[in-house]
Amino acid sequence: EEASDDLVHATQGTVRSSRVPAGWGPQLFRFPVRLGDGGGPAVLLSQEGGDSDTWRVFADRDGRVQPITAHGPLPLGGGFTKSGGVEAAYLSWLTPDGRLYTRVGTDVPGRFRVWAWQPTAGDATTAPSLVAHDLGPVRIDELLGTYGTCAR
16 A cells, blocks of 8 residues: 655744655655745655656645646656657756756657746746746767757
Protein backbone atom coordinates (compact mmCIF):
# COMPACT_ATOMS: atom_id res chain seq x y z
CA GLU A 1 0.00 0.00 0.00
CA GLU A 2 1.10 3.52 -0.70
CA ALA A 3 1.37 5.91 2.20
CA SER A 4 -0.43 9.26 2.14
CA ASP A 5 1.76 12.35 2.15
CA ASP A 6 0.97 16.02 2.71
CA LEU A 7 2.98 19.04 1.67
CA VAL A 8 2.93 21.35 4.70
CA HIS A 9 3.78 25.06 4.83
CA ALA A 10 4.11 26.51 8.33
CA THR A 11 4.79 30.22 8.74
CA GLN A 12 4.09 32.80 11.44
CA GLY A 13 1.97 30.38 13.48
CA THR A 14 -0.15 29.30 10.48
CA VAL A 15 -0.05 25.79 9.03
CA ARG A 16 -1.32 25.07 5.52
CA SER A 17 -1.15 21.79 3.65
CA SER A 18 -2.05 20.00 0.44
CA ARG A 19 -2.34 16.27 -0.21
CA VAL A 20 0.41 14.90 -2.46
CA PRO A 21 -1.00 12.59 -5.16
CA ALA A 22 -0.41 8.89 -4.50
CA GLY A 23 2.77 7.48 -6.00
CA TRP A 24 6.41 7.00 -5.16
CA GLY A 25 7.87 8.74 -2.11
CA PRO A 26 8.00 12.53 -2.66
CA GLN A 27 11.22 14.56 -2.46
CA LEU A 28 11.44 18.37 -2.27
CA PHE A 29 13.98 20.30 -4.34
CA ARG A 30 16.49 22.53 -2.60
CA PHE A 31 15.73 25.70 -4.61
CA PRO A 32 12.31 27.37 -4.78
CA VAL A 33 10.56 27.83 -8.13
CA ARG A 34 10.33 31.48 -9.13
CA LEU A 35 6.85 32.38 -10.32
CA GLY A 36 7.25 36.13 -10.73
CA ASP A 37 3.57 36.80 -9.94
CA GLY A 38 4.02 38.71 -6.70
CA GLY A 39 2.79 35.77 -4.64
CA GLY A 40 6.19 34.52 -3.55
CA PRO A 41 8.13 31.41 -4.47
CA ALA A 42 6.76 27.90 -4.95
CA VAL A 43 8.21 24.49 -4.14
CA LEU A 44 9.01 21.65 -6.51
CA LEU A 45 8.24 18.09 -5.51
CA SER A 46 9.54 15.00 -7.34
CA GLN A 47 8.11 11.49 -7.25
CA GLU A 48 10.62 9.25 -9.00
CA GLY A 49 10.02 5.61 -9.74
CA GLY A 50 10.92 3.19 -12.49
CA ASP A 51 11.56 5.01 -15.77
CA SER A 52 9.68 8.18 -14.83
CA ASP A 53 10.11 11.15 -12.55
CA THR A 54 6.90 13.14 -12.03
CA TRP A 55 7.35 16.76 -10.96
CA ARG A 56 4.70 18.91 -9.32
CA VAL A 57 4.87 22.57 -8.27
CA PHE A 58 2.95 23.90 -5.26
CA ALA A 59 2.44 27.49 -4.06
CA ASP A 60 0.87 29.01 -0.94
CA ARG A 61 -1.95 31.22 -2.20
CA ASP A 62 -5.09 32.61 -0.59
CA GLY A 63 -4.51 30.73 2.67
CA ARG A 64 -3.94 27.29 1.17
CA VAL A 65 -1.23 25.28 -0.57
CA GLN A 66 -2.30 24.99 -4.23
CA PRO A 67 -0.91 22.72 -6.94
CA ILE A 68 0.17 24.55 -10.09
CA THR A 69 -0.87 23.09 -13.42
CA ALA A 70 1.68 22.68 -16.21
CA HIS A 71 0.74 22.83 -19.90
CA GLY A 72 3.17 21.72 -22.60
CA PRO A 73 4.06 19.06 -25.14
CA LEU A 74 5.90 17.13 -22.43
CA PRO A 75 5.25 16.82 -18.71
CA LEU A 76 7.57 18.25 -16.08
CA GLY A 77 10.02 15.66 -14.85
CA GLY A 78 11.74 12.89 -16.73
CA GLY A 79 10.87 9.83 -18.72
CA PHE A 80 10.32 8.67 -22.27
CA THR A 81 8.03 9.93 -25.01
CA LYS A 82 7.28 9.02 -28.62
CA SER A 83 8.57 11.66 -31.01
CA GLY A 84 8.06 11.03 -34.72
CA GLY A 85 7.49 7.35 -34.01
CA VAL A 86 10.80 7.08 -32.13
CA GLU A 87 11.09 6.81 -28.37
CA ALA A 88 13.11 9.70 -26.89
CA ALA A 89 14.15 10.55 -23.35
CA TYR A 90 13.05 13.83 -21.79
CA LEU A 91 14.52 15.48 -18.71
CA SER A 92 13.58 18.59 -16.72
CA TRP A 93 15.77 20.71 -14.49
CA LEU A 94 15.46 23.57 -12.02
CA THR A 95 18.12 26.27 -12.06
CA PRO A 96 19.45 27.77 -8.81
CA ASP A 97 17.56 31.00 -9.61
CA GLY A 98 14.23 29.11 -9.79
CA ARG A 99 13.63 28.60 -13.53
CA LEU A 100 12.29 25.35 -14.97
CA TYR A 101 13.29 23.76 -18.29
CA THR A 102 12.60 20.48 -20.10
CA ARG A 103 14.61 18.94 -22.91
CA VAL A 104 13.95 15.99 -25.21
CA GLY A 105 16.60 14.16 -27.18
CA THR A 106 16.80 14.25 -30.97
CA ASP A 107 18.45 11.90 -33.44
CA VAL A 108 21.59 14.11 -33.38
CA PRO A 109 23.90 13.46 -30.38
CA GLY A 110 24.22 16.51 -28.12
CA ARG A 111 21.23 18.23 -29.74
CA PHE A 112 17.99 18.66 -27.81
CA ARG A 113 14.68 20.44 -28.21
CA VAL A 114 14.23 22.65 -25.11
CA TRP A 115 11.21 24.30 -23.45
CA ALA A 116 11.23 26.98 -20.75
CA TRP A 117 8.31 26.82 -18.29
CA GLN A 118 6.84 30.30 -17.82
CA PRO A 119 4.23 31.24 -15.19
CA THR A 120 1.05 32.87 -16.45
CA ALA A 121 -2.14 34.40 -14.97
CA GLY A 122 -1.36 34.22 -11.27
CA ASP A 123 -1.55 36.73 -8.44
CA ALA A 124 -1.21 36.84 -4.65
CA THR A 125 -4.39 34.78 -4.17
CA THR A 126 -4.52 32.51 -7.23
CA ALA A 127 -1.71 30.20 -8.27
CA PRO A 128 -0.54 30.65 -11.87
CA SER A 129 -0.20 27.97 -14.50
CA LEU A 130 3.12 26.98 -16.01
CA VAL A 131 3.21 27.04 -19.81
CA ALA A 132 6.04 25.50 -21.86
CA HIS A 133 7.62 27.91 -24.38
CA ASP A 134 9.63 26.27 -27.16
CA LEU A 135 13.24 27.51 -27.22
CA GLY A 136 13.98 25.38 -30.28
CA PRO A 137 17.00 23.17 -30.83
CA VAL A 138 19.87 23.59 -28.38
CA ARG A 139 23.29 21.93 -28.35
CA ILE A 140 24.24 20.75 -24.87
CA ASP A 141 27.69 19.34 -24.09
CA GLU A 142 27.29 17.76 -20.68
CA LEU A 143 30.99 16.89 -20.46
CA LEU A 144 32.12 20.51 -20.89
CA GLY A 145 29.00 22.06 -19.32
CA THR A 146 28.35 24.25 -22.37
CA TYR A 147 25.22 24.97 -24.37
CA GLY A 148 23.95 27.17 -27.17
CA THR A 149 21.27 27.51 -29.79
CA CYS A 150 21.78 25.85 -33.15
CA ALA A 151 20.31 26.05 -36.64
CA ARG A 152 16.99 24.30 -36.99
